[in-house]
Amino acid sequence: MALSLFLFVPGQPAVEAAEIKLPVLGDSASGIVSKQQEYELGRTWLKAFRSRVREHDDPLMQQYLEQLLYNLATYSDLEDPRLELVIINNPTMNAFAVPGGVVGFHTGIFALAENEDQMASVLAHELAHLSQRHFARGLEAQRSSSMVNLAGLLASLVIAATAGGDAGMAAITTAQAIAMNDQLRYSRSNEQEADRMGLQTMERANRDPGAVADMFATLLKSMRYAGSRPPEFLLTHPVTEKRIADARGRAMGSAMRHYPRNPEFHLMKARALIAISNNPKDAIKRFNAELKSNPQNPEATYYGLALAHIKAGNYQQARQILDPLLKDNPYQLSFQYSDLELDIALKRYDQGLAKADKLLRLSPNSYPLTTIKSEILWQAHRYEEAGAVLTALSRMRPEDPMIWYRLAEVRGLAGNISGVHEARAEYFILVGAFDKAREQLTLAVKLVAADFKRSAIVRQRIRDVAALEDRIEKL
Numbered sequence: 001m002a003l004s005l006f007l008f009v010p011g012q013p014a015v016e017a018a019e020i021k022l023p024v025l026g027d028s029a030s031g032i033v034s035k036q037q038e039y040e041l042g043r044t045w046l047k048a049f050r051s052r053v054r055e056h057d058d059p060l061m062q063q064y065l066e067q068l069l070y071n072l073a074t075y076s077d078l079e080d081p082r083l084e085l086v087i088i089n090n091p092t093m094n095a096f097a098v099p100g101g102v103v104g105f106h107t108g109i110f111a112l113a114e115n116e117d118q119m120a121s122v123l124a125h126e127l128a129h130l131s132q133r134h135f136a137r138g139l140e141a142q143r144s145s146s147m148v149n150l151a152g153l154l155a156s157l158v159i160a161a162t163a164g165g166d167a168g169m170a171a172i173t174t175a176q177a178i179a180m181n182d183q184l185r186y187s188r189s190n191e192q193e194a195d196r197m198g199l200q201t202m203e204r205a206n207r208d209p210g211a212v213a214d215m216f217a218t219l220l221k222s223m224r225y226a227g228s229r230p231p232e233f234l235l236t237h238p239v240t241e242k243r244i245a246d247a248r249g250r251a252m253g254s255a256m257r258h259y260p261r262n263p264e265f266h267l268m269k270a271r272a273l274i275a276i277s278n279n280p281k282d283a284i285k286r287f288n289a290e291l292k293s294n295p296q297n298p299e300a301t302y303y304g305l306a307l308a309h310i311k312a313g314n315y316q317q318a319r320q321i322l323d324p325l326l327k328d329n330p331y332q333l334s335f336q337y338s339d340l341e342l343d344i345a346l347k348r349y350d351q352g353l354a355k356a357d358k359l360l361r362l363s364p365n366s367y368p369l370t371t372i373k374s375e376i377l378w379q380a381h382r383y384e385e386a387g388a389v390l391t392a393l394s395r396m397r398p399e400d401p402m403i404w405y406r407l408a409e410v411r412g413l414a415g416n417i418s419g420v421h422e423a424r425a426e427y428f429i430l431v432g433a434f435d436k437a438r439e440q441l442t443l444a445v446k447l448v449a450a451d452f453k454r455s456a457i458v459r460q461r462i463r464d465v466a467a468l469e470d471r472i473e474k475l
Helices: 035-052 059-074 108-112 116-131 134-142 150-162 165-171 175-184 188-204 210-225 232-236 241-250 263-276 280-292 298-312 315-328 333-345 349-362 367-379 383-396 401-414 417-430 434-447 452-474
Strands: 084-088 095-098 102-106
Touching: 035 084, 035 095, 035 102, 035 417, 035 452, 059 084, 059 116, 059 263, 059 333, 059 367, 095 116, 102 108, 102 116, 108 116, 108 210, 108 263, 116 188, 116 210, 116 263, 188 210, 263 280, 263 298, 263 333, 280 298, 298 315, 298 333, 315 333, 333 349, 333 367, 349 367, 367 383, 367 401, 383 401, 383 417, 401 417, 417 434, 417 452, 434 452
Parallel strands: 084 102
Antiparallel strands: 095 102
């Protein structure tokens, strides 16, 4: 089955991309999918998903959630360590796991979770679906009665990630879409197994297993405010009173232990709430109201207020709030990062660059700090230097499409036309637009024809794209 996709390019209208042929699973010839096939299928799906859905571009949050996910994975039964986290800025409560190690996360989870362990319980549950290979096992169970395909999984998650609310429900009401959505749902036994394995992961990671039931209870309570539309997560992971009671029963033995709390969670929650908010004035009112109610985490509340003022363009107010936070916590990365965000907003590029360089001497491989340094150089019109920083970053995170997108932009501004084509090609590969990738590489190879080494590298990349397409065709 071929799925015609539209390529999302940040800052530009969607353009039609090449047809990405997604393999049909569950037919009589496929049998159980191997682990390597699962990986390949998942990464093929991820390319298609990225061509349709805008990922949340926040290096600070990305690093925080990746570290949390990888830490949980070390305590899970997951054998393959290759994980890819996709963050979607969407107020709905949703998370999903796709075969091959792809984990999706909506920023709306932050709004509902009361602490890091509650949020970790959601990720641990998704890791359990992956470690127990519920998707592949579901294919074997369904292959004699239905056609299960990755295109259906893509359609379901695209609807959930982009629409949400009543619009999302309306989009799912057609018979075909409902069938696709059903394919995403795991069986009741799968959910019970994921609950059990996720709780074991929490215990091994020295996290509060009681947070599992607490998060379920929070989800169930949120339905009272959602009318007829439950959170997205509940559509694919139905929560009942019995499920909550079962989770509480399993965690009973660990209920009296003390579990440390991570204050970084509350800072990331503040960033998520600002990202979700459409009106910074409302966010300012919200955080001011929290300060008046004696919050449990005042630093996070002040931080959220500073971020809201930055978003509203109230830079002096933001500076007045952020400076004391930095003075009291000079090594807090979130405060350091937002201090640089504020310098960019105020166009104090030299000052911001000096701060970034000092911080990077202490943490030379910091993904958030390296990214924001490139942004400072970009905004200061120091395009070649920004390109050099992003080129180094692309070697650290070669599977990150937004790095390649930024790199193409700054190379263009620096007049490095062949470099533009090479960076665009990598971006298009990561979003599954192989025809556009070949087009860019063909343009690049003409421009570097006189440079034997670079020409050989580009020509090899063209062969790589062809081999990747061929491998996907054979899945």
